[in-house]
Amino acid sequence: MSKPLLAIVGRPNVGKSTLFNKIVGKRISISHNTPGVTRDRIYADASWCGYHFTVIDTGGIEYKSEDAMWKHIRMQAETAIEIADCIIFVVDGKGGLLPDDYQIAEMLRQSHKPVVLAVNKLDNPFDTAYEFYELGLGDPFVLSAEHNIGLGDILEEATHHLRKVEEEEEDPSIRIAVVGKPNAGKSSLVNRILGTKRTIVSEVAGTTRDAIDSPFFHNGQKYTLIDTAGIRRKRSVEEDVEYYSVLRAFGAIKRADVVFIVVDAEEGLTEQDVRIAGKVHEEGKASIVVMNKWDKIEKDTHTVEK
Template sequence: MSKPIVAIVGRPNVGKSTLFNALAGEMISIVKDTPGVTRDRIYADVEWLNHNFTLIDTGGIEPDSRDIILSQMREQAQIAIDTADVIIFITDVRQGLVDSDTKVADMLRRSHKPVILAVNKVDNFDKFMPDVYEFYNLGIGDPQPISASSRLGIGDLLDRVVEHFDGLELEEEEDERPRIAVVGKPNVGKSSLVNKLTGNNRVIVSNIAGTTRDAIDTEITWNGKEYVFIDTAGLRRKKKIKEEIERYSIIRTVTAVERANVVVVMIDATEGITEQDAKIAGIAHENGKGVIIAVNKWDAIEKNDKTIYQFTAKIRDVLAYMPYAEIMFISAQTGQRLPKLFDMIDTVLENQSMRVGTGVLNEIMTEAVALQQPPSDKGKRLKLYYITQVAVKPPTFVIFVNDKELMHFSYTRYIENKIRESFGFKGTPLRFIIRERKES
């Protein structure tokens, strides 16, 4: 089940980032940074009343002149409308209702997406309520008074956000078909890949970076099995500043990854693996999705007998935090090795859902502990009592130990490697939860 996506939209200086941080800071456990992944705080995982969702800040570059602000806001609103399940539209009680608020509200209203209107900087409800009522004029429902900086009214705001989730969760569950997100930098060949697989040009492809329409779901049947491909291709406008294109493509990537079971991260063979590729792959890793690294445009590379090994080594080095990722070399243009892509997707899907019996897991763990003694600290040695698998997608294990502090990352990684030696789990991350159990 993919998590709902909630986006924050609003003019510069109304407090978008303050609200984002208020929601993403205290109430939220931000996933610990994966080594090798830099995190732009564009998105965060939020939990409220047993609901998990992904929060997105559509903000970005804040220009100075009025007309640019409006076009920027429209752009942000469009991104939110395209990608979010629920939109928080934030306004400022002290500046009052402004012309651009009205214009953006019109767009949001026409989108028929649930919109929650937050009126920020209401530090004193009694004093400001008459000014809050003015925002009823936007015609998008009841204004919710908040103060992001003093964290007033945030709980009520979140209550209203999660009310809209119930309908969403049912839709996706009925569709059993595997969902494959194709992600990567602009111009790496995402749409060409999907086109080649469908055998027709349903997606408009051209060579200008960032010309494809919005994420499109394409149904593809291969050997009698149906798959849904989610293409995260680009943006509407070409006159974009580089950081902005990057920000928006990251937002698109996050939303596509959320909905997918397996993520195909495309890398341009002619450019080699870049920091942006590492960032994009990191999103899939943090979300616990199956990952296939597809090196595209392989037909365009001068090769000798060592090329593949050198290329693979470089990818493994940059993506050291995800050694499980499958790597393949393809050409979306010529169709080289594309049939193999489906075999790999099927393997990764199977591994994402694989369950290992508790008995076998404990045998593996006992043997691992015998081979390499657990770490100790100040005379106290780590003891591992018991391991069991508690979930799939990704496979998740709980290990009971005598002292959590002693269970270092490296020893967990060692246990993981032992499990992988027996069961492979190719293409999928494994999650480990360490629990303390007092010695009986």
Template sequence: MSKPIVAVVGRPNVGKSTLFNCLCGQQISIVKDTPGVTRDRIYAEVTWLDKSFTLIDTGGIEPDSKDIILSQMREQAQIAIDTADVIVFMTDVKQGLVDSDAKVADMLRRSHKPVVLCVNKVDNFDKLMPDVYEFYNLGIGDPMPISAISKLGLGDLLDEVIKHFPEDSNTEEEDDRPKIAVIGKPNVGKSSLINKLMGKNRVIVSNIAGTTRDAIDTVIKYNKKDYVFIDTAGLRRKSKIKEDLERFSIIRTVAAVERCDVAILVIDATEGVTEQDAKIAGIAHERGKGVIIAVNKWDAIEKNDKTIYEFTNKIKDTLSFMPYAEIMFISALTGQRLAKIYELVDEIIDHQTMRIPTGVLNEILTEAVAMKQPPSDKGKRLKIYYMTQVSVKPPTFVMFVNDKELTHFSYTRYIENKIRESFGFRGTPVRFINRERKEKDL
């Protein structure tokens, strides 16, 4: 199941970032070796009760006039309407109800998306409730009083948010067609890739049941099997500001990646691999999705016998946090090697859903430990008692150890490589969780 997406919208200085940081708290999963993902966090995982969702901060407005505030708020609201399952509309009890709040509320109301109205900076519920009631005038439901800075009322707010999540309807569960998100920077050829794959096939464009996003899904039949391609290229909004465009494309990418099994990261061969590519790749990596790196416009490159080798090394270097990704060199213009995409997608999905018996895992573990001793610190050595696979998509393993402090990233990577030597896990990340056990508990 893809996680629901919740977006926060509101005027400058109403406390959006405070709420965002407060809800993410320590739960924000910082993947240490993913470049660009954590510096400018636009999104984060939040768990409330037993529900997990992706929280999106739609953007900071730095305006110099009322008109710009309104146009930027509309832009934010549009992003939220396009990508989110639930919208949190944030206002400020101290500033009261402002004209631009009413205009944005109209837009949100017309979208028919669930909106939760929250009124921030209510640090004294008894005293300020009359001011909160004023926000009923927006006509988008009951205002929820909160104080993000004092962490008041947040539980009630989250209870309200998760009420609007789509029921775990079976529609998505039963849809076992492979879902592929085509991601990448603007103008690298994402749409041309999908158009070329469609070729002469009559296309059924459908929004898959159970999703409320406006990303257009294209169903392509290949060898009598349906594949659903999710296109993130639809940047319809003309934004003058590069940061806005970049932020918007990242939000679109998060929404698409959330729903896919495999992400195809399209890179422009004529530009080479860039920091922005790494940022976009990081989203798929953090979400534990299968990844294919498709180097497009390969027909436009002057080549010698070393070109592919050099380009591959550059990719591995820039995207060093995802050594598992499959790399292919394609041309959306000529159709070169495009048929191989389907084979790769099928293979990656097989690997994402592969389960390894515990007995076999522990044989690999015993051998790995015998070949290379676990790290030690101040005379105490890491012991790994046993490991077991707990889930798929991505394959996730729990290692029971004597002391979590001793588990070193490089040793975990070594164990991962040993497992990959035996089972491949092509194109998919694998996750490791360390749990402490005392010997007497075993």
């Protein structure tokens, strides 16, 4: 039996990824003070007081932006709301209520799902959150995800809405990491294999930030595809977010059984492709080189050999 789903939603930079990491007990999502770091849905299993469930981290929901990336992020969050059994709605206790909070609250009411309202960034357990009753989602819970204040109360309330399931045995899936340079087509490949828009695809390099696990079955065998951020040369990595994204990609290689190394056929094999393949070889992983965008190049019977 599949585990119940607990989704975490809210506008950008309210502390969703920090809360996600605290609940699952690992630093899975990249937590950073830059808005829009989390983009795709990120799943991880968690347990609390005999309850076993899967937590979904989501990107910040922003309504005023017409930017295509923010629209994609919002769609991913809306999908999480649609499939979740319970939702933790995170708001910023220091920044107060903003128009997006009211719009998200209305969307959650229309979902008819149980909602736990978490007022984050209140470091004193005696802080009050009366203002947030305006959202009409019941009693707000005071939270400091960073300092573990109020986490137990929120999980106790959330698990009241989740069914109890037996803890599963160790995951029997074959893990496949999909790695390569930015814009090689990794997310497009993952979505094609899964047959759904699991991860955001864009021509903008660096769209994927986290390592995103997606389980699926083929011929009775369970697999887990791990989409990763594009790996650039070390000296080209300038931002903190990209640095942590690359670390997640290397971590995906370590925990994979097989690695798909995606190469942009239009650009041809580059030194960075060879470096990535070398990293996979160093980890002792079986690998398959995927020449993507093959339809876009002129070729003859000897092109593959080249």
